[in-house]
Amino acid sequence: MTASRPAIVGPDAGPETPYPLRMEGRVIAGFGRGSKELGIPTANLPVDTASTPWIADARSGVYFGYASLALPASHPDQLPSSASAPTPAVVFPMVMSIGYNPFYKNTVRSAEVHLLHRFKADFYDCHMRLLLLGFIREEKDYKSIDALVDDIKFDCDVARKSLAREAWTEKASVDDAWWLEARL
Numbered sequence: 001m002t003a004s005r006p007a008i009v010g011p012d013a014g015p016e017t018p019y020p021l022r023m024e025g026r027v028i029a030g031f032g033r034g035s036k037e038l039g040i041p042t043a044n045l046p047v048d049t050a051s052t053p054w055i056a057d058a059r060s061g062v063y064f065g066y067a068s069l070a071l072p073a074s075h076p077d078q079l080p081s082s083a084s085a086p087t088p089a090v091v092f093p094m095v096m097s098i099g100y101n102p103f104y105k106n107t108v109r110s111a112e113v114h115l116l117h118r119f120k121a122d123f124y125d126c127h128m129r130l131l132l133l134g135f136i137r138e139e140k141d142y143k144s145i146d147a148l149v150d151d152i153k154f155d156c157d158v159a160r161k162s163l164a165r166e167a168w169t170e171k172a173s174v175d176d177a178w179w180l181e182a183r184l
């Protein structure tokens, strides 16, 4: 029931402890369920507790924040390059699912990111850095694909509205050496 869900999450003053949480890796193939057909493609990152220790204890559910993508110069969504930044990382708001996707009854935990941007081409194998700024909801089982898709669309709206606040913009909330380095 999306009607009873809050439209904005997290305090107006900005992200609070333990956020931001960081994660990075190369985009790998998911379970190939054709989420593009549902209009919600998800870029998967390997769930690796050695490089991302916090993920072992992270609660399963939906998170939101920003993703930084190192797209190759040839990718149609890459920004024009300059001498100082030949292939700059491109930043997008994102929603993310960490968990077992009870609707599909997965037996391994996955980390799947939907970037809030309409891409002209795929970006498998690209390096992606994530800054998780908050938690939206627990993961759920659903009676139908339509009900799952409705909730994910609502998650996207929650992320957009929550990140539009002054203290949550990329500029305000991404004062982070690790993140800035990814953009050089």
Ligand SMILES: Cc1cc2nc3c(=O)[nH]c(=O)nc-3n(C[C@H](O)[C@H](O)[C@H](O)COP(=O)(O)O)c2cc1C
Residues within 6 Å of the ligand: 029, 030, 031, 032, 033, 034, 035, 040, 041, 042, 044, 062, 095, 096, 097, 100, 101, 102, 103, 104, 112, 113, 114, 138, 139, 140, 141, 148, 152, 155, 156
């Ligand atoms: C923002 C977001 C929220 C999601 N919430 C749930 C959920 O509550 N329950 C669930 O079973 N799957 C959830 N999913 C996962 C979808 O089921 C998943 O994207 C789908 O299994 C397609 O996987 P694939 O692209 O790896 O094939 C969510 C995905 C996203 C991006």
Ligand SMILES: Nc1ncnc2c1ncn2[C@@H]1O[C@H](COP(=O)(O)OP(=O)(O)O)[C@@H](O)[C@H]1O
Residues within 6 Å of the ligand: 027, 028, 029, 030, 031, 032, 033, 034, 035, 036, 037, 040, 041, 042, 043, 044, 113, 114, 115, 116, 117, 118, 119, 121, 122, 123, 124
């Ligand atoms: N807005 C987007 N968010 C996430 N991935 C996208 C987006 N647009 C295109 N893609 C591409 O789609 C791929 C995921 O497609 P999908 O149909 O979910 O298949 P799978 O999860 O099986 O890899 C991503 O790895 C990425 O290359």
